[in-house]
Amino acid sequence: MLITCPYCGPRDVIEFTYQGDGNRERPQPASQDLDAWNAYVYDRLNPAGDHNEIWQHSGGCRAHLRVVRNTITHEILSTAFARGGHKAEGRS
Amino acid sequence: MAEYSAFSLLKNALAGNKDWKPAWRKPDPKASYDVIVIGGGGHGLSTAYYLAKEHGITNVAVLEKGWLGSGNVGRNTTAVRSNYLLPQNTRFYEHSMKLWENLSHDLNYNVMFSQRGCLNLAHTPAQLDDYARRGNAMRHLGVDAKLMNVDQIKRLVPALDVSASARFPVLGGLMQPRAGTARHDAVAWGYARGADRRGVDIIENCEVTGFLRDGGRITGVSTTRGEIRAKKVALAVAGSTGHVMQLAGISHMPIESHVLQAFVSESLKPVIDTVLTFGMGHFYISQSDKGGLVYGGDLDGYNSYAQRGSLPIVDEVMSEMLALFPGLARVRMLRSWGGLCDMTMDGSPIITTGPLPGMYLNCGWCYGGFKATPASGWCFAYNIAKDEPHEFNAPFTLDRFYRGLIIDDKGQGANPRLH
């Protein structure tokens, strides 16, 4: 699998660390809504198909990326910095 | 159906093997059942078997979308052990071990359970203490465990590099002598035949496409072979849990589906006579009766339904293998495959009533599912029949995450790829 890092270009999956489901929303730090916290910490969307997920380029620039990837074909549909900004289209 | 025995083999051989009957029938689905079990893998089949055997519930259908045993029971590294740290896990897996020890008789099917032991190698004093903690925890629950020193390990596995100059020298290990391996496909077939003999309908090529409801209650399933109703619908679909729960309208679960690769070498004369794990990485190995080395390592580490692994893990696993067995560099890897693991947030399984009325859920086996097969079915059947959990599966609820009653054997927290 090759993931296109917006900084570093296409790189082998070995350089990346998976950080899971990118659809999860962290409650406000002071939130006391335990159900929302539990859902954030424990519940995952786990689709067979396109999945919005977070990867870290841990063996490279260390940026976190928001990657849309198909979990059946492993095709990477897009990558972008998780913090926003530049987006790289990557098909691999 | 006839009992299997040396005598029946001889009798049939004399008749040219023409009189053998199918190991299980191929019935068409009926309109309704008392219990539908979705998933014809090891856990689904054992659930049906124990429903019939232990609870007299025989009006049961097992629905399998492909061929029986096509999930993890058909592709795994066959290790059976109960060497867990936490008591909830140890009790459950020890119950499984006890069922394993009589399984071939129970099923009248030789599942080739071979108690050749499972040895966890330790490479630092701290790790040896960790293993002592675990082994002592097992012993305090009546489970067998012992520490082995380097000399004993060398005698047991002469091919192992135990030299002090190794990058991670072997300092000792934790052995569970009753652990071992079994012939994985035979487990599926034996349970299928056993359930079938007690009247369970096993229906292959029957994919569930939706759930029938009456208000909030699940009353059956729609399938590629028509609608089937049931008083109780039980899910045992492992890696497909996320997908099937979505059919029931539940989009989020404390589960991620991951790929785990495993490997088999070409057939060799006996070289490793136990199940062995490496302590400074993620590697385990045993040798099958046919002579193939069966081994694997860590998850690929990302969500996947592809049953296809990637090269970095291949390289890692082989490197770790040779760190232990530098004499096997010229042995060749013959087969590899990627299995789907339903990884939970604490690395422990889920066997529970619900989450919807009329539904029962069995999932989250991470990569421990094969050895759990007997106890998983046994407990799930109990839970389905009595509508309450047995004490062995009582801790494995779905709400334990919310309640903080997590069972985290590896101490990794809500990070499925690390369990």
Added chain:
Amino acid sequence: MSPRRTETGGRIDRLRTIRFTFDGAPYTGHIGDTLASALLANGVTLFGRSFKYHRPRGLLSAGVEEPNALVTVLSGEVREPNIPATMVEIYDGLVAVSQNRNPSLAWDIGAVNQLGGKILSAGFYYKTFMGPVFGPLKGTRFWMFCEHFIRRAAGLGKAGTAPDPARYERMNAFCDVLVVGSGPAGLMAAKAAADQGARVILAELEAHFGGSANWSGETIDGMLAADWAQRTVGQLEGNDNVRLLPRTTVWGYYDGNTLAALERVTDHKEVAAKGEPRQRYWAIRAGTVVLATGSFERPLVFPGNDRPGVMLAHAAERYAVEYGVLPGQRIALFTNNDSAYRSAVALKKAGAAVVAIIDVRGDVSTEMRRLASEAEAELLAGHAVVATEGGKALTGLKIQRFDAMSGALSGDERSIHADSLLMSGGWSPTIHLASQAGAKAEWDPARQAFLPPTPTQRWIGAGAFTGSFSTAEAIAEGRAAGLQAAGGAASSAPVPVVEAAPGDPDPAPVFEIKAKGKSFVDFQHDVTADDVRLAHREGFVSVEHLKRYTTLGMATDQGKNSNVPGLAIMAEALGKPIPEVGTTRFRPPYTAVSIGSLAAERFGDLKPERLTPMHDWHIANGARMYSAGLWYRPMIYGLPGETVEQAYVREARATRGSAGIVDVSTLGKIAVQGPDAAEFLDRVYTNTFSTLAVGKARYGLMLREDGLAFDDGTTWRLGEQEFLMTTTTANAGKVMQHLEYFLDVIWPELRVTVTSVTDEWAGAAIGGPNARAILASCVTGTAVDNATLPFMGIAHGQIAGVPVMICRLSFSGEMAFEVYSGAGYGTRVWEALIEAGKPFGLVTYGLEALGTMRIEKGHVTGAEIDGRTTARDLHLDWMLSKKKPFIGSAMMDREGLIAPDRLELVGLIALDNRPLSGGGHIVEQLDEANPHHSLGHITACCYSPALGKYIALALVKGGKARHGTRAFVSDPLRNRFGPIEIVSNHFYDPDGSRMHG
């Protein structure tokens, strides 16, 4: 000249003789021979024994699909088992031995299994060996007793135990076009792509490029196909943009058009050239892949089809044409298709007598009749072989009239005298890589073969791989594929002209001749047609069940020979077309791959070693090192004759008595900088850092999101916007990743950067009553008195001219200082401190003494923060701020995390004054025979010189409530049982007066 070697022909060099041994007997061959061709030339017919029945077996093939002729190649003590003799290129001094026989290949006691006959049918293991229900052999014992013998009888070759001295190498390669296979299609594709300027890699699994061109006898562009191939390879060789990889098997097609290949660099050499690895593992990232992998000829299934001397037709053609070896003097062919006729002609030309061509088809074309007469062979159309004769070599066969439509045999048997029977059951495209890459293969009823699926990754097929079996098609498709892969336009230039024997690519749909006797489908695993039918009878009808129940296709040839015939027999039994039985998905590897090659450079070098800047000093000064993760740290600095316990007790006692110094460079160190750094730390730690004054440090605790304890350490405020965070050694990477995740994903608005500086700083902790005096004697540029350097204060100065940062903090419970300097100056500062400490009796101490002093103080480390404990469990709840939210604050009070029966940190004292061990458990009632009811376990233990007792830290249910009570240590694994007292974890100086000074 050996009996079966032809006078001329082939690419072997008859002038150069090579000497080798097989099973100890000396043989000769020529350069260019494989072990198979050389032994065949020497008249050897018996090459191996089958897996189950130990039946004698000869060569089936000439290539990578060989199931029978497996050998072990020896190189000194190092063994390489299960190598097809067809893939071993001989060299002087080659030593090969046969396998799976006892005592010898000719006389194998295992052949007794054949007497088991029908009892040992498919699946018989599952039906017996269950043993008695009662008595000493109940449970698993009877099976394990039987298994002991079964295991010794099973298995093929024997693995070695001597470490392999060979070197393996990994290479990453990138190309525009990877061409797999170098037959006419592959060569054309490589040429076309290279001419477009594309970067091309051409991989060929055999030693010579050319594929079928090497033996087809056809003419391309007016020259012999083999010469055309040579010329084309020559043209490619000259191009800078082309890399040619012979002896290279592309075995895996992974995601992202990443392919894995194995190059056998020196396996064929007596002596490797300097620097050459034995094998090279290529990870190739290709823009486009051209799959020109050809096809496999299929065996026919008939009684006695496994007798030595029965061979695939094209294999015999290859032995004759490429190696100048005849598989026999009197050759018969048995076929369901046209390709065998060309083989017959080739063998005739090479000098063999072709006595008969037996064709299952009643209706044979005029062209084929012409070829039969060219081979001077009797053509027996509408016939089939029903038996073979001979022992360890073929002597003859029996045939009968056969109706290809009904499969019925009729008429009298006729015997034919022959010493070689060649079979052709049609051809199967080699679609393995395409299948690995994704989609499902499709059955083609005309070709009677599975054709490659629609691409799901970027590959293009060409030649026999696509079912286009003629060379003319292969050449046209190869060129088109090469052009397309290189992004070139279709060419209107003429394609090379091929002159070839005619032939219909479609075989008759005949796979099996049903007659009395064992008809083998999977040769190596001894799976017969009857076994397939038995599987059907017992309901194992899906292709996967068939495979698993009978072991069909699970041998080392991975079903290359048996897959389609097996499916066809099952399909017939089911009365269904073949595609409804299904095909199995191919997975890597295409052929078996050495484990050494996959480990490559990591063979013998699994993981890097992390060494602190002072590592060499420790070694030179007698430290015994301890491996901690990837790090090495001093465990003790033992004196001659000292035990470990004596050494650490001495070190700890000296530290508490005067002063000691320890290397703490392995602690994780993270620079946290930026306008929002303090705010960020307030969110990350359970306690508050924004109130920390510049020049001061504070102990901090982090939780995970789920509310459990994660890591602890001190963080130093070096400036208004600058902090230096320290973490435990083990968690340094995890904490870094944790911080980065929050900054990047959760709180991108925070203006903070984090940088790992673990390797930038060397750290030494110096502690004890005289620590300050020692520092005072060597530090310049700052005072170190209580006013300048109060508890948790930071000062900057120099030691030995090196700038240092000093923080007064303590893990040992003594007045102590951590001295940080640039990593490159670590040893200089360390040595200066040692020198300054001499008048005070400063000792160096290792991890054992460090651990001892921290246990005495009751501090926690990774043994207690084990991922399952909370701050409350560890009595760190005083650090949980109630004034602000922090990571984990919302989740830490869930019912399971505040339950009263949780394990809590306590101290233990051994009342029998004997050592305790980590991992021992705690019980209220001692029961050595049946230990039960564990209350918890020991996390760390030592002999405490300060207390004069064996003490431990433990996690115990009830925790504090048990202080002052007695219990027992129960450690059945080490047979250590005895009374203990449960006490507070703060054993020593609980009010901290020593470190506060």
